[in-house]
Amino acid sequence: ESPHFGERMARHWMDVVRYTDTYGYEWDNPAKGSWEYRDYLIRAFNGDVGFDQLIREQIAGDLLPRPRVDRSSGLNESLIGPMFYHMGEHRHGDNIRINGVREEMVDNKIDAFSKAFLSMTIACARCHNHKLDAVSQRDYYAMAGMFMTPRWTARSIEAPGRNRALIDKLKRLRDQIAGQLRKMWKPQGEKFATEIELALVKPSEEADSENPRLALWRKALGDSTGKKAKAADLASDFASATGLDGLKWLVSRLVSAPDDAAAENAWKQASEQWRQAHTQRNRKNRADFKVLADVGRDGWPKNWVIEGDGMRSGRVVDGTPLIALDGKAVVQTLLRRGYHTHSLSPKLPGAVRMPRQQDLPGKYVSLELAGGEWSGSIRMADNAFQTEAVKFFDWQKSRWESFADIAPKNGIQRLSYDLVTSDLNPNFPPRTGVARVGARKLPDKDMGFRKRSWFSVTGVVTHVQPGQPADEMTRFSPLFDGLPPKTARAAFRRIGAWLAMAVDDWAGGRPDGDDVQVLNWLLSHGLLQNVSAEGTALAALVENYRAAERAVPFPRTVNSMDERAVVPVDYPLNIRGSIHDRGPNVPRRFLQVFGSQKADGPRDGAGSGRLELASFLVDPRHALAARVYVNRLWQWVFGSGLVRTSNDFGRLGDRPSHPELLDYLAREFIAEGWSSKRMIRRLVASRTFRQGGRPTEKAMAADPNNRLLHHAATRRLEAEAIRDSLLAVSGRLDRTLFGRSINPHRHAEDSAKRLFSGPVDGNGRRSIYLKVSIMAPSKFLVSFNFPDPKLPTGRRDVTNVPAQALVLLNDPFVVSLADRWAGQLVSEDHSTPEARIEQMFVRALGRSPRKDESGRWVELARGLSDGGTSRLMDDRTVWKNVAHTLLNTKEFIHFR
Known part of the structure; x- marks a missing residue:
């Protein structure tokens, strides 16, 4: 029941889904919400959420009719799941600028999906029929349509109603402030x-x-x-x-x-x-402009999608006061009828997603806009959200902005525009230097969160010719x-x-x-009183409003999926995989080898088919996904799976050592509600897990590689476990769960790529909370075979190379923790050096030293000291060296 169970299990699964906090390639942009996905996994494993539910959420969490909500945090867990698609490396730009970007993006997702949930290498069929497995090239492009149909964009993960009480309170206070202003302004007028x-x-x-x-x-x-x-x-x-x-x-x-x-x-x-x-x-x-909708009165045009509490609570009538959040003024301005994401608080996020351009009347769409603090518009071509086709808003008064049709090229099937606050911009912050308005530039160290970002929309028109609606000056009619x-x-x-x-x-x-x-x-011009006298009812209301606004949490957002009001995409088959030779579109469906026709694809041609795909995978009548996951559990417990190639059950993969056992465990796993904890409990309670580590000669002769598990083999700790053990032994380990990722310590920073250095000890946090940067991951962890975050990893390599010994010997992280441990030791009351060595062994190795060992270690300590016993016990430098030596033993990083 340890809360750290979820951390360990989550880290295993993060290997499989190629977890990253950045997108790599040339600029290593931040992956929005990656840490939310990591924490989502920790909560799920700690709560023993059925793995069938996790499959549904990661494949189609945005489509579930009854999403799972975490009561403690008020977050929509199901909506976090599709962040799975957005892990790994992503290219910059889009097919408008660079042909082939979308093809690489969708290949990344097909590869990760097929290895994680099917242990198949479907991506091998991108250019031709799979040479070894029953996967055709049409299968590949049928799945590409399933994954390309939804919008790949940022979503607000607050569950409906999470901020409702605060929003209602702000509305009530705003109305009361308006009432006080009416009493003041009418006699002035x-x-x-x-x-x-x-x-x-x-x-x-x-x-x-x-x-x-x-x-x-x-x-x-x-x-x-x-x-x-x-x-x-x-x-x-x-x-x-x-x-x-x-x-x-x-x-x-x-x-x-x-x-x-x-x-x-x-x-x-x-x-x-x-x-x-x-x-x-x-x-x-x-004559020239057609009003698509009076958004303040009628809402948005058909198939326009809104996102976030800023939009849901941002529709106002003419004259709604925008309360000033600081200073002496009561109101900042009066709002016109329309949508204003900051009408209650600029902390509330908002987004407007337009339909694809071919579904909009006219060649141009113009919106009457205002905005600031890194809100903006972003052009999305076939889900390439790392585009730099973004315009940031930085004007307080509304003005018309036009969005023109762009001639599609390089096979682009969907081009649309989004209006977003910074938290709902899937590529914010973009690469350094891109986020700028005039002379103002987003600082390189600004990671893009805790922004009071906002925008307003008060008009939407469409037109054929360039231009913008003229001011009709109707205000002067009276x-x-x-x-x-x-x-x-x-x-x-x-x-x-x-x-x-x-x-x-x-x-x-x-x-x-x-x-x-x-x-x-x-x-x-100061012609209406806009300052409240101290001690008045108005002053009290303004202060209460500001206090309530300060209580509004900054938004929680992740890169996820959004399939609302989308036109489904059938992806074209690329002849021989060439982006220059596109064939006919392939209808969306799953693999034909599983009898895929309609039941596991989109119904009646609507939607992507991801929800049907998830339902197919968790159908108890076929246990492939269960077999794949149970094999992973076996590997995480025993060090090697029943099928050693846990990401490949195909012809190139390994044959199972115990096929009947794997089938049996998969059936039991399903029968027990897809419970990870129950299955692990079953495995660790088995005689196989509890057997000793000394093999017999007969067993070694019959099975020298221990494939049949006739003894418990000595295994090295994973990179994270080694680092966490160092923190724990030294007393520096911070057991706090969850939170944003921490930069690993770096000897040299690269501001242009946001490769900044964190504390040497990572603030004592567990390794799972260290930032995983594709371009520059933690060197300590990489030395001990931390996987390449670009690719799905089923099983880590385990090497024994000189660099590992050098890291334990020279890394400032290890040296500083040895010194910290020594400081604790000399502050404690140990009667003899032998007693101290005893305690060190128990703490570092989990056992007492043998008599001969204790003597050698005491002799080492005395040899490092230049004084008697009393001075030896207080000499921090001596015990630092002893501690450092103990941390460098093979036994410290292995278990048996």
């Missing part, structure tokens, strides 16, 4: 007309001293001195101004008008310019409605009444997008 008139008709220092707001009005309206604003500060005409800057153009003419007639004429001129621009832009927008004012004074009061109407609409709960633009203009 009623004074706008009078204030503007006083500010612009006869400005004076005396009036400004009595009402400081008058100076704010003059600054906002472009007349800070009571004179006509400089021409350089104004638009060429009213209609060419952006936002509410047209008011400056209008006010400058009203202020400088010599008489009432001139003032009336200035108003008419502005009104006519606005009317013409509004009519022309409205007509052009209607201002220019009716007869023009006859005097400048009347014009100023008209402007004030128009601005006040927006405040009144918002206070009455009926604002529209135009009102929001007016209100944000007023806020930006």
